[in-house]
Structure formats: structure tokens, C-alpha cells
Amino acid sequence: MNIAAVFNALLVSILAAVLWKHVRLREHASTLEEELALSRQAREAPRETIDYQAALRSLLEEGTRMVCTGRTHTDRVCRFQGLCYSVEAEEFLFLHSNASVMLPSLGPRRFQPALLDLSSVEDHNTQYFNFVELPASALRALPPPLFVPEVALITNRFNPDNLMHIFHDDLLPIFYTMRQFPGLDREARLVFMEGWGPGLHFDLYRLLSPKVPLVREQLKSLGSLLCFPQAYVGLSKVTTWYQYGFVQPQGPKANILVSGNEIRQFTRFFAERLNVSGSEGRGPAGEEYIVLFSRTLNRLILNEAELLLALAQEFQMKTVTVSLEDYAFADVVRLVSNASMLVSMHGAQLITSLFLPRGAVVVELFPYAVNPDHYTPYKTLAGLPHMDLQYVAWQNTKQENTVTYPDRPWDQGGIVHLDRTEQERILQSREVPRHLCCRNPEWLFRIYQDTKVDIPSLLQAIRGAVKAGLGLGKHKWASSLYPSKVRGARCQASVQGATEARLSVSWQTPWNLKFVKVKEVKYEVWIQEQGENAYMPYILTHQNHTFAENIKPFTTYLVWIRCIFSKNLLGPFADVLVCST
Numbered sequence: 022m023n024i025a026a027v028f029n030a031l032l033v034s035i036l037a038a039v040l041w042k043h044v045r046l047r048e049h050a051s052t053l054e055e056e057l058a059l060s061r062q063a064r065e066a067p068r069e070t071i072d073y074q075a076a077l078r079s080l081l082e083e084g085t086r087m088v089c090t091g092r093t094h095t096d097r098v099c100r101f102q103g104l105c106y107s108v109e110a111e112e113f114l115f116l117h118s119n120a121s122v123m124l125p126s127l128g129p130r131r132f133q134p135a136l137l138d139l140s141s142v143e144d145h146n147t148q149y150f151n152f153v154e155l156p157a158s159a160l161r162a163l164p165p166p167l168f169v170p171e172v173a174l175i176t177n178r179f180n181p182d183n184l185m186h187i188f189h190d191d192l193l194p195i196f197y198t199m200r201q202f203p204g205l206d207r208e209a210r211l212v213f214m215e216g217w218g219p220g221l222h223f224d225l226y227r228l229l230s231p232k233v234p235l236v237r238e239q240l241k242s243l244g245s246l247l248c249f250p251q252a253y254v255g256l257s258k259v260t261t262w263y264q265y266g267f268v269q270p271q272g273p274k275a276n277i278l279v280s281g282n283e284i285r286q287f288t289r290f291f292a293e294r295l296n297v298s299g300s301e302g303r304g305p306a307g308e309e310y311i312v313l314f315s316r317t318l319n320r321l322i323l324n325e326a327e328l329l330l331a332l333a334q335e336f337q338m339k340t341v342t343v344s345l346e347d348y349a350f351a352d353v354v355r356l357v358s359n360a361s362m363l364v365s366m367h368g369a370q371l372i373t374s375l376f377l378p379r380g381a382v383v384v385e386l387f388p389y390a391v392n393p394d395h396y397t398p399y400k401t402l403a404g405l406p407h408m409d410l411q412y413v414a415w416q417n418t419k420q421e422n423t424v425t426y427p428d429r430p431w432d433q434g435g436i437v438h439l440d441r442t443e444q445e446r447i448l449q450s451r452e453v454p455r456h457l458c459c460r461n462p463e464w465l466f467r468i469y470q471d472t473k474v475d476i477p478s479l480l481q482a483i484r485g486a487v488k489a490g491l492g493l494g495k496h497k498w499a500s501s502l503y504p505s506k507v508r509g510a511r512c513q514a515s516v517q518g519a520t521e522a523r524l525s526v527s528w529q530t531p532w533n534l535k536f537v538k539v540k541e542v543k544y545e546v547w548i549q550e551q552g553e554n555a556y557m558p559y560i561l562t563h564q565n566h567t568f569a570e571n572i573k574p575f576t577t578y579l580v581w582i583r584c585i586f587s588k589n590l591l592g593p594f595a596d597v598l599v600c601s602t
Contacts, residue, residue, distance in 0.1 A: 084118030113152040139177035141194040167244035177215035185369040266458040281408030310339040314365035379409040434469030504584035504592030512600035522574040522602040527565035
């Protein structure tokens, strides 16, 4: 390989990184200027965007009205009319009048522990929402309100410095909350109340609405009292698939309700907003390629160049590196959305696997002593129904292939602040025990290690897990449509003697079968003697059957029938048949 060419390539990469960071800083400054301009416009001309006197009169006469969905604070989203916020007290205000509505009317239960979660992270005590109650007449003693003219969605970002949290906890839930409620159109104003500044990834939130989002600190520049004629508070949790270990060690949520279909609807919207288009696992010239995420500060791959070459040789395709620090996010999405394989150390950058095409492979690398089975947000994502990604985990099992940093600060994995006995225990440990979030010193020490990847073992892991080659064109994904009810079910009984009887049951195929391509169709039949708890289950391949075993004469039986597509797609049971022998 030409050494001069390598140095030229490195120089170009460094210059590109410097220029990109300069562009990001300019864009961030431009965003802040726009927000300040918005604040000035809101202060100077509130009456131009809303009939101020009419809004004030309505607030005095009708007060605040609230109607919520959800039975508990963890699944509740509330719609408010006339909700206000005191900047000085840093409290939301519910103004009572004779026309006020509060559903649910919880009384003191509203504080056990809160009305709702402002974040999609369930039942976290830093994310609770409540309000202070005042008579509407108190408005006369408060500063003149400024009315926010747009419909607002008031919520919290959970951790806007981390890309995994941004997508999983914020963007996806906001996207689907805005589609769940007809009053939340796509031009709603997002209002973030958690107290963080805009942050480096603020432009991702701006893709959700043409209205620039507001953060809590900016509300001070708008006025002392802000009132929202129309506001929704809280987020739907229906799209989240992972819990971070606040109560029990981290892992997939117990009841995951989202599938890859909804994820891909979101990523299509997002890619369009970023002006990025996928091309079904092919690069610009039509070739397949592998993307390797390069980290620049910690958790480094020490033999990255060697790994790139080995992947290219093994899979006979181009390999490219990308990093969040040196690439525009739109360019990251463009590369990932056309890749056949994504390889990365465990970390927030792997959330970009959301954008991988169907059939692609996600390869997640774990440092020494970090068990892949204990940290599975991306494995869970790849395994969602209809996400159609192949997942491979690889762990460094060789201690000599790791570089540790015990002298760093505690939040970067350092352990020198611990007593010598605990330091020695951590250094000798071969696996981080299961733990709660978020300051376990052994976890931090190990996750911030640098790793020399054992390439032969990694390639063997990929070969063993990838079932049918790489690239979308080599995969044919099965239909996942469920059967409807079987039709025309009926039964006929016959008695052969005092102790012998038969029960003949028949039915017609589900009506949607003719529209669905299914390789295998079976039927499940349950037969239960009336008055008994137990039932006899049968799996059949045909649409009629005569049952003799355990069928008694002069007895009433209840029969349920349903269809099964492709072994595991179970349809609904048809109406129960009542059959007497």
C-alpha cells in the first residue's frame, strides 16, 4: 500500500472533520439566534398572533379544563385547555372556575406519586408532572399572561446528550404521540421542561415540527406567566422496547408493543426530513458495503484498520468507517440506510441500526468482562417482529487484548477513588455482575476499555449467526399477516352405544386466506365438556374431523376453532360451538 496515499487520506479526513465541526458550531449558533428571535417576537407582538382580550376573558370565565387518557400515571397523556406556567414559581397552574373540568378527578391520589410521567421512561421520579391549583380570579393578581398561540406538546427529554436516548425515549414517542391525538397536528410547538439546554442534537428534534421547540430556560425570556390555550402533556410509551435498570437490571420491557413496521414508518419520515433516500442495501454505485462505526474518545477498536481489511476480504465487499463526531448525521443515516452490515462497539451510535435496510446484519462488539446477554437494547431492536435484521454479538474474552484506564475520573471508568480492596476485586473480576443503573463502578470501568478485536473469533461469530448471506436481495421475508376467523363451523354427533360416541366438526377457511400467500395453514381445535375446566386441544391440517377419543354419549361439548398461518401466526377463535351427543 502506498504510504503517501495513506497520509494524504488521513490529512483529508482530519481537514474534513475540522470543517464539519466548524459547520456544526455555526449551525448551533444560527439555531440559538432563531430561538432568541422567536422569544423577542413572542414578547413584542402577542396580540398579533392571538385575540388577547378574548383569550384572557375565556381563561377568567372558563378556567382550566383537563381530560386524560390512561388509568395510571405511567400510561397517562392529558389534554389541557387554559393550562398556565409561572416562570417565577416554576410551576404549572390549574385555574379553577365554575366551568373547569378535571378528568380524572383524583383528589390526593394525584400526588401518589404524580398525575403523569413527562418522559417516556416509566415511573422515574425526576420525570413527574403535577400542577398547583388556584382560583381563576387569582389571574388578576398575577402578571399579565402571554398566550402561546400554537397547540403545544409539553414533555421532557430524558437524556438529550445521548443518541440512543434521543431516539428511543424522545423522538419515537413524540412522533407517535403527535399521531395519536387529532388535535396535535404536525405543526405543534414542542416544549421541553426537563431543564437541559438545546444541546448538540437539537436539530433532530426540530425535524418533528416546523415550529422551533422551546426549552424551559427560554420560557423566562417570553414572560412571567405563560398560558397555553391548547396543550397536551406527557408521552405515549407504546413505542419503547427497553428499560434501563432503575428498579431491576436493564433489559427488554416485559410487554413490548411496537414492531418493526412502526419503526420503519418513523425512519422513512425521518430520512425524508433529512433529505436521505435508501436504496435497498446498495451503495450509490449499486455495490454492497459494510459500515464500521469508529469511536474517537473511548471504547476504541485498537486494530481498526486491520479489522476493516479483514471484513472486506471475508465478505468480498467495500468497508467504510463513519463516526458521529466527524460526520453530519444525515450522512451517517445515508450510509447506514444502504449498508449490508453495521459493525460497532456497544454504544449509543448503534441506535442508527433503526435505519438499516431489511436483511442487514448488526454486529455489536463488547469489551472484556461485559456480558452481551446483560446489555441488549440493540439486540432487542433487531429482533422486533418485522424489523428483519440479523444480529451478532461478539465479546472480547482475552484480557491481554484490553486497555483499561483506572486513573480517569469515575464517570469515565476510573476506579482510583475506591478503596484498594475494591479496586483489586474489580481488576480481578472476569464479568461485570448484573447491576442497577447508573453509577456501578465496575460497569463503568469495563465499558470504557479500549479493545483489540480478535479478528478470527469475530469472523467465526458472524459466519455462525448470519443465516443466508448478506444484503436484502438474498432474503425473502415471510408474510406476517394473521388469519381471520374460520367460517361456517358446525358439528354433528352420533352415539354408537351406551359408552361410545363421535363428534364430527367441520368449518370453512378464513376469508382472508385467498389474499395472503401462506406456505402452511393449520387449525387448532379445543373441545371442552360443559361444566369442566380442562379441554382437549388438537392441531389439524384439514377442515373437518371426527373425534371419538374421550367423547361420551349424552354429553354437551363446547368447541373452539381457529386458524394458524406459518406455525406461529394464530388467528382469533370463531364463536363457540355447542354440540350435544
